Amino acid sequence: MKFFIDTANLAQIKEANDLGILDGVTTNPSLMAKEGIKGEEAITNHYKTICEMVDGDISAEVLGTTFEGIIEEGKKLAAIHPNIIVKVPMIKEGVKAIKWFTDNGIKTNCTLIFSAGQAILAAKAGASYVSPFIGRIDDSGWDGVELIGQISRIYKLQGYKTEILAASIRTALHIVKCAEAGADVCTCPLEPILGLLKHPLTDIGLAKFLEDAKKM
Numbered sequence: 316m317k318f319f320i321d322t323a324n325l326a327q328i329k330e331a332n333d334l335g336i337l338d339g340v341t342t343n344p345s346l347m348a349k350e351g352i353k354g355e356e357a358i359t360n361h362y363k364t365i366c367e368m369v370d371g372d373i374s375a376e377v378l379g380t381t382f383e384g385i386i387e388e389g390k391k392l393a394a395i396h397p398n399i400i401v402k403v404p405m406i407k408e409g410v411k412a413i414k415w416f417t418d419n420g421i422k423t424n425c426t427l428i429f430s431a432g433q434a435i436l437a438a439k440a441g442a443s444y445v446s447p448f449i450g451r452i453d454d455s456g457w458d459g460v461e462l463i464g465q466i467s468r469i470y471k472l473q474g475y476k477t478e479i480l481a482a483s484i485r486t487a488l489h490i491v492k493c494a495e496a497g498a499d500v501c502t503c504p505l506e507p508i509l510g511l512l513k514h515p516l517t518d519i520g521l522a523k524f525l526e527d528a529k530k531m
Contacts, residue, residue, distance in 0.1 A: 316494045317371075319502035321482065323350045323361065325368070327505040332369055334508075339371035341424070341446075341482070341502040343402070344378060359395055366396035374424045374444075376402035385412040393421045400424045400443060405433045410440050417441030424480065434466045438475040444500065449493070450483035459483070460492045467497030487511045 317338035320331045323346040331337045342365070347353075352361045366373050373396070377388040385408060389401040393416075401416060402424045403409045413423045417440060424444040425437035429452060437445045447466065449459025466479055481493040484503035487510030493501050 316498055317500040318508065319372075319374075319480070319500055320508065321346070321484075321502045321504055323347050323352060323365075325364065328365060328368055331505055331508060336508075337369060337371065338500070339373060339398075339502075340365055340369055341374040341402070341480075343376045343426075359391075362392070362395050362399065366398050369398075371398065372400045372422070372443075373398050374400045374402040374426075376426065377404075380404070380406060380408060382408045382411050382415075385409060386415055389416060389421060389423075402426050402446075403442075405429075405437065410436050413437060413440040413442050426482070429462075431462065431465045431469060434477075434479075435469065435473075435475075438470065438473075438477040442477050444478045444480040446480045446482040446502070448483035449481055449489065450485045452483075453485075460489070460496050463493050463498050464496035471497075487513075 318336050319339040319341050320328055321341045323342045328340060347358055352358055362375050375392040377385050379385045379388050385403060392401050393399050400422045403413055405425050405427045413425060416423050422443040424446055425442040426446045428434050428445050428447040434445045447462050452459035452462060463481055478499035480500040480502055481498040482502050484490060484501055484507055487507045490501050490507055
């Protein structure tokens with residue numbers, strides 16, 4: 316399973332990348348605004364900087380909701396860097412745009428997936444990734460990880476090549492559960508990734524080793 320970090324914060328991207336396990340980055344307009352990145356030129360330059368930092372797929376989200384608007388914006392984003400993946404919402408016009416991008420050699424990430432049916436449509440249109448939002452599904456009282464498993468089973472049965480990118484991950488446990496369910500990628504903030512490092516028995520064991528080493 317690949318690890319993406321879901322942020323526009325350059326310091327956090329660097330910290331995750333320095334671990335040696337980072338495969339890519341996902342962003343969205345909210346994350347850009349959180350870092351004070353506003354305006355087309357500033358956003359474009361920020362994407363360029365991220366692409367220079369991380370050798371992997373970088374999802375850049377469109378804001379348009381019409382076919383023509385998504386295509387126009389997606390072409391501009393794809394032109395920023397070869398590693399840019401155009402992030403398209405799961406709407407009717409978005410599915411049409413994903414098919415156009417696929418036919419024209421532009422990779423896409425279909426975002427805001429909340430059902431297996433949506434994931435099937437995105438795969439049929441040729442999306443490179445689908446992003447089920449498991450945390451938000453959990454918030455609605457359903458099981459987000461179960462959706463990952465359902466999509467994984469369907470994709471394997473039908474031979475779809477689209478990768479499952481588990482999004483809206485809140486905890487380190489979410490990451491482990493998504494790996495078990497068959498996710499190809501997980502994307503999350505830095506904190507859940509660092510959370511995978513932690514275990515009280517590791518801390519106890521290390522303290523014991525260091526204590527014993529002083530006796531040598």
